[in-house]
Amino acid sequence: FITLVCWGIRTLAGLNIPELVGQMLLPVLGAADNIFIYTLQQFLSALLWICGLHGDNITGAVTNVFTNQWIADNNTAFMAGTAVKDLPYVWTPNLCRLSQWVSSCWPILVYMFMSSKKLPHLKPLATICLPPAVFCIIEPIMFGLPVVMNGFLLVPFILTHTLTGAFTYWLTSIGFVGKMYMNLPWATPSPILGYLAAGGSIGGAVVVFINFAIGMVIFYPFWKSYEKAEVAKMNGEAA
Structure with missing residues (x-):
């Protein structure tokens, strides 16, 4: 029907x-292609995700309307001979792939492996989550650990999305990261996507690892608190 x-x-x-x-x-x-609106969108997306809702799809229902047009305009400008740094728009559909999951779920995945001696159940879970996470398919981590509705990980999750989103937008606006003009599949591994979508941007690949490092630092104290609570819970259940 x-x-x-x-x-x-x-x-x-x-x-x-x-x-x-x-x-x-x-x-x-x-006029929404600015660091303030983009950062707000990243914040709202993370807030929805941590509540168990698909933040990308929900905010994307509004933002994709113009970001899809903007990457098309970037492509048209590039084909007309405009240099990558002079393309009209910074915010394109896949810009978030250089920051959001690489600064949150990738560090969480690393810490899952690191904590597996104290919490043995994390190793098989992390092993299962690793292949999809490479392609930014993060639902196994978000709902498997879980990250959603997790009081220990709520703050760093939202913080990393927001800060690295603003940082990536700024680096793109100043030319360190090339502006994207090719709309690659969203599941393209982030370093490859950042490099290829701007026609060979070294900065587009480098920023992924910078954001990953930022996420590792931000998540560390929160993860240690989570680990301590889970160990205490496991010991209590064993007793």
Whole structure:
């Protein structure tokens, strides 16, 4: 029934709803490509994720309308001969892949392996989570550990998303990270995506490892508290 309704609207009535929404939102949000709006979006996305909701999809319902247009505009400008550093837009659909998961779930995964001697159940879980995490598929970590609704990891999770998001946007705006003009698949490993999507940006690959290091530092004290609580819980259950 839903398929018939959608087909009727799009094909029989000739109404392209995403295009109409884009036409309505672009005049309002055309100036949204700035560090403040981008950082706010990263904060809200992390806040939703930590509550167990898909923050990317929820905020993306609004932001993708114009970021998809912006990467198309970047591509058009590049094909017309504009240098990467002079492309019109910083915020493109995959910019977040250089910061959000590499600064949160990747450090968590490392700490899961490091804590596996004290908490043996973490090693098989981390082993299962590792291959998808390479491709920024983080649901096994988010819901397997879990990270969602986890009082120990809530603050560093939101903090890393927000800080590294702002940091990555700034580095892109000053030219250290190349502005993206190719819309690669979202599951492309982040260092490869950062390098290729801007036509060979060394900074796009380097920033991924900088953000990873930032996440390792921020998560460390919170993870140690979580580890201590889990060890106490395990010992209490054994007793």
